[in-house]
Amino acid sequence: MENFIYSYPTKVFSGKGCVKAHLKDAIKTFNKKIMVTYGGGSVVKTGTLSIVTSILKEEGKEVVLFSGIMPNPTWEKVKEGARKAKEEKVDAIIAVGGGSVIDASKIIALQARTDEDIWDLEINKRGVSSVAPLPLGAIVTATGTGSEMNGGAVITNEETKQKNGLFVSAPSFAFLDYDIIKTLPRKQVLSGAFDTLSHAMETYFGTSSTLNPSDDIALSVMRNTVDNINVVINDYLDKEARSNLAWDSAMAENGILKIGRKTDFQVHMMEHQLGAYTDCNHGEGLAVLQPIYMRHVYENVLEKMVRFSKFVFNVEEKNDEETAKAGLNALEDLIKRMDLPTHLMELRMKDEPSKLITEENLKKIAESTILIKSGAKALTHEEVLEIFKEAI
Ligand code: NZQ
Ligand code: ZN
Numbered sequence: 601m602e603n604f605i606y607s608y609p610t611k612v613f614s615g616k617g618c619v620k621a622h623l624k625d626a627i628k629t630f631n632k633k634i635m636v637t638y639g640g641g642s643v644v645k646t647g648t649l650s651i652v653t654s655i656l657k658e659e660g661k662e663v664v665l666f667s668g669i670m671p672n673p674t675w676e677k678v679k680e681g682a683r684k685a686k687e688e689k690v691d692a693i694i695a696v697g698g699g700s701v702i703d704a705s706k707i708i709a710l711q712a713r714t715d716e717d718i719w720d721l722e723i724n725k726r727g728v729s730s731v732a733p734l735p736l737g738a739i740v741t742a743t744g745t746g747s748e749m750n751g752g753a754v755i756t757n758e759e760t761k762q763k764n765g766l767f768v769s770a771p772s773f774a775f776l777d778y779d780i781i782k783t784l785p786r787k788q789v790l791s792g793a794f795d796t797l798s799h800a801m802e803t804y805f806g807t808s809s810t811l812n813p814s815d816d817i818a819l820s821v822m823r824n825t826v827d828n829i830n831v832v833i834n835d836y837l838d839k840e841a842r843s844n845l846a847w848d849s850a851m852a853e854n855g856i857l858k859i860g861r862k863t864d865f866q867v868h869m870m871e872h873q874l875g876a877y878t879d880c881n882h883g884e885g886l887a888v889l890q891p892i893y894m895r896h897v898y899e900n901v902l903e904k905m906v907r908f909s910k911f912v913f914n915v916e917e918k919n920d921e922e923t924a925k926a927g928l929n930a931l932e933d934l935i936k937r938m939d940l941p942t943h944l945m946e947l948r949m950k951d952e953p954s955k956l957i958t959e960e961n962l963k964k965i966a967e968s969t970i971l972i973k974s975g976a977k978a979l980t981h982e983e984v985l986e987i988f989k990e991a992i
Contacts (some may be wrong), residue, residue, distance in 0.1 A: 601860040618653020631691030675703035684712035692735040698742025703753035709733035748774035748854025763876035792885025799852035808861035864975030879950035887940035897976040
């Protein structure tokens with residue numbers, strides 16, 4: 601077990617109707633002027649925005665809106681949000697959206713409090729801001745990233761073509777409400793659920809000592825995620841399964857699975873750079889890359905792979921090698937049954953895949969991928985390129 605310090609800043613409200621029941625309590629410590637941030641308009645269409653703003657106004661708050669945070673949020677959009685928060689002198693922020701809106705809002709909350717460029721500080725200078733961000737709460741509309749319970753924010757710098765994690769405080773509260781998430785389209789429900797599975801896999805297959813409690817918790821989260829995905833494949837509106845997946849999503853990325861161990865996250869590093877060049881959907885990009893990566897590295901973590909196969913997918917063959925391969929087949933079968941893409945060319949991108957998935961771009965994507973040393977296998981940039989080429 602690695603040394604660790606653990607404390608939790610996020611109060612979670614979960615359950616059908618929890619926003620209407622508890623948002624007024626959650627905002628009690630927020631001062632008067634609140635900026636509500638959201639994405640491209642789904643929350644306007646679904647009525648979620650008006651539910652949230654009505655509650656805020658009933659509680660005597662003044663509401664400022666900041667919209668248009670796109671999937672794979674850009675650094676430019678974060679700076680625009682921070683400028684607005686400063687100009688309007690807002691006291692707090694409530695993010696109403698999926699991972700993209702919550703991530704962007706975390707950094708808006710920090711950038712609004714300082715003139716120092718947070719991207720430059722964290723990415724180029726490897727520094728950490730000593731400034732306290734604006735108070736932030738999250739109302740989750742799309743599950744999968746777990747962003748609502750962690751301090752990470754994945755932001756794309758279009759100028760430098762980097763999609764990187766920045767770090768700040770986690771939201772002080774998070775709402776997981778079936779009435780809000782039920783409007784999410786099936787495709788996004790499933791790509792988000794795969795993101796959750798990927799987070800737990802990327803944690804589990806990192807370096808850990810034997811009998812580490814986090815490994816066993818990760819196995820349970822993965823099995824529960826797969827079991828609920830199997831329900832959602834047939835009925836994506838199933839309330840129980842969707843609520844279970846919402847909590848799996850938070851559990852997979854709230855840090856609990858990472859306690860006392862090192863993590864992998866090589867596939868995420870690859871997907872992030874793929875996203876920087878193509879703007880593809882995060883969960884779908886992972887669905888393409890994760891199984892190919894696992895086939896490259898599973899022999900290095902055979903014992904873990906065997907436990908994963910038996911516990912998560914209920915498969916067991918006559919020896920470890922065969923059991924591991926049966927687990928890999930089960931993972932690929934799940935991805936197909938989820939109707940997720942299995943090749944890069946099937947991903948939805950900002951332009952025709954054939955224009956973006958070129959040999960030259962793949963080389964740039966591979967070379968700019970951050971390499972992880974504590975994963976199942978420490979890859980080289982050449983091996984990363986091999987995986988991308990296999991994924992075409
Ligand atoms: O923009 P709007 O109109 O709201 O539409 C969104 C968006 O197009 C739509 N949507 C969200 N809630 C909806 C809804 N449509 C109908 N009804 C609802 N209730 O869904 C689309 C996708 O939303 P997005 O927030 O982009 O999805 P997701 O939650 O998957 O977030 C992806 C981002 O999170 C980052 C990813 O890299 C990506 O940028 N990640 C953040 C992590 C973190 N902070 O811990 C960890 C992850 O590994 C991940 O990297
Ligand atoms: Zn992810």
